[in-house]
Amino acid sequence: xxxxxxxxxxxxxxxxxxxxxxxxxxxxxxxxxxxxxxxxxxxxxxxxxxxxxxxxxxxxxxxxxxxxxxxxxxxxxx
Numbered sequence: 858x859x860x861x862x863x864x865x866x867x868x869x870x871x872x873x874x875x876x877x878x879x880x881x882x883x884x885x886x887x888x889x890x891x892x893x894x895x896x897x898x899x900x901x902x903x904x905x906x907x908x909x910x911x912x913x914x915x916x917x918x919x920x921x922x923x924x925x926x927x928x929x930x931x932x933x934x935x
């Protein structure tokens with residue numbers, strides 16, 4: 858997931874700097890399938906927790922992003 862993030866942030870840095878939350882949401886929009894199949898839910902959560910530690914996201918935003926990812930993957934139907 859870190860390689861995906863590094864690639865995305867290199868190509869979309871202005872979008873991320875403009876709004877950390879919206880930028881991270883755009884990352885999930887673009888790569889949710891790859892995250893789901895390759896890294897998984899836990900890896901995404903760790904990436905988001907790292908963004909919390911860097912004070913780029915709040916805990917409430919992390920909850921919203923995880924729910925957004927879960928909605929994209931249809932996790933409630935599992």
